[in-house]
Amino acid sequence: MNTGSLDLKSVGPRIRMMMPLLTPLEAKVVDTVFGLRDFNEDTTLKEIAGEAGVSEAMVVKITKKLGFAGFREFRNAVALYNQLPTSEMHQELSPDDTSEEIIQKVFHTSIHALQETLAILDVAAFDRAADLIHRARQRDFYGVGGSAQIARDVAHKFLRIGIRSAVYDDANMMLMSASLLGGDDVVVAFSHSGNTTAVIEAVQLARKNGARSIAVTNYDTSPLAQIADVVLCSTAQGSPLMGENAAARIAQLNIMDAVFVAVAQRNYRAAEQNLQRTMSAVNSKRKDRMP
Template identity: 65%
Template sequence: MMGHYDPRTVGAQIRMKLPFLTPLEARVVDTITGRNDLDLTTALRQVSEDAGVSDAMVVKIAKKLGFNGFRDFREALVVYRQTDVASLHSEISPEDSSADIIRKVFQTSIQALEETMSIIDVSAFDRAATLLHGARQRDFYGVGGSAQIARDVAHKFLRIGLRAGVQDDPHMMLMSAALLGPEDVVVAFSHSGTTSNVIEAARLARQQGARVIAITNYATAPLSELADIALCSTAQGSPLLGENAAARIAQLNIMDAIFVAVAQRDLERAEAQLARTRNAVDNKRRR
């Protein structure tokens, strides 16, 4: 029976669980996903012998990845392969023309957006928008590339009259977290979900009674586990582009959607504040 999968979610589902497999399990998954001849008739025995493990081990890994068993996993992979989704992501080579490079880079981002949109938990998204709308103080934590996303969102919130503090220094994050209370919200950005500085500050914020929203690429990462709400991007890794580039685009879009949902909660006020902040900047432009 084919077709009950949304192919965009298959790659996402496997990628999100990969960091939590043992090295042996990850190698078995690589062996299975690397087969060009995989189809609906590929036997469990073929796969397990190829990977050098028992049949039971393959079934256990399929279940760990969130499938019912080997046949379910096999079917999901076949469906995924039949779509363009899997083939979009190809490595950059020395022979690539500029047009090839543009296509590959853009397609990687388009794919990250498509897949992320397909896995967004709408009720979690709603709760996050409600929390951010009603918060007294909004703290955004992130280091490196994640801090850039935090700044982008804080800038948008300020335009509609909602202040958000962006902290990208470990000590500043902790000091700010120590001052939060039950009416406050933290948005913690970490691609891996394992950035210790961000986790420490988010944990302290929780201890103060603040709510924590995690924005990460992995649903079962430590940051997601400690958060009240986790909103996940999903992006395939590429040695040259890295996961981060495509994940950043997806995370920016998640936060853009959150921003719109927050503004929608009180559209009249948002529009009035937008006019005020726009006027302040317009005056600057005319000189």
């Protein structure tokens, strides 16, 4: 990893995205580093190994597994990342927090997730996703639980500009959908962990039938990301009370809001006309429009 040209905001997210590839012991070492309040460019390899209860050789091995040349490059990158103003935004929620503290922490966590997601977002992948959605004959969105809610929000936005899509949140329905897709179609799969079996199996079947696939996930090393044609990654730090999903959901919605605008831009006149038509169709249902 070339830290000289690296956006420092992306250091934390890129390390977090690699965590699923680590063993529990290796992950514990990384958590130890990020848990040290006084971690800086002078922190020694021996200190980290002692704090984590592992050998120095293992610490070096982990830093290389994370994409760094060695411990020194890893230490310098993390130390600089920790000095960023945004690194102070993520604060753990506590049962003893006041209402004001809860509001501040929840909002700051979401802002933090947005800023770091922006730092790691692959523009080339973003453009490719917009092209696939724009050109597709059929667009099927897959997601389970909270991810299904993101899929529905995105489908609603696209319908407003005349881009029709279908949302599936049931394992059997996703497989039925995938069995009918072909080379002119695209699947957009939402999964925070990238490990949701129902979504992965449906994407595999869709791809087998020739459809293209877009994964929206928090981990670019996840099983879902590995099989997708295009990967759009969000990033969010975990919290015992909120988990990662809450802040990641905000980041994924923003990614897809941007994709929505990019798709609309590809045929702006049609998008504008369809937006006027769909808005006109529902205006009569607004209370402030009724006589």
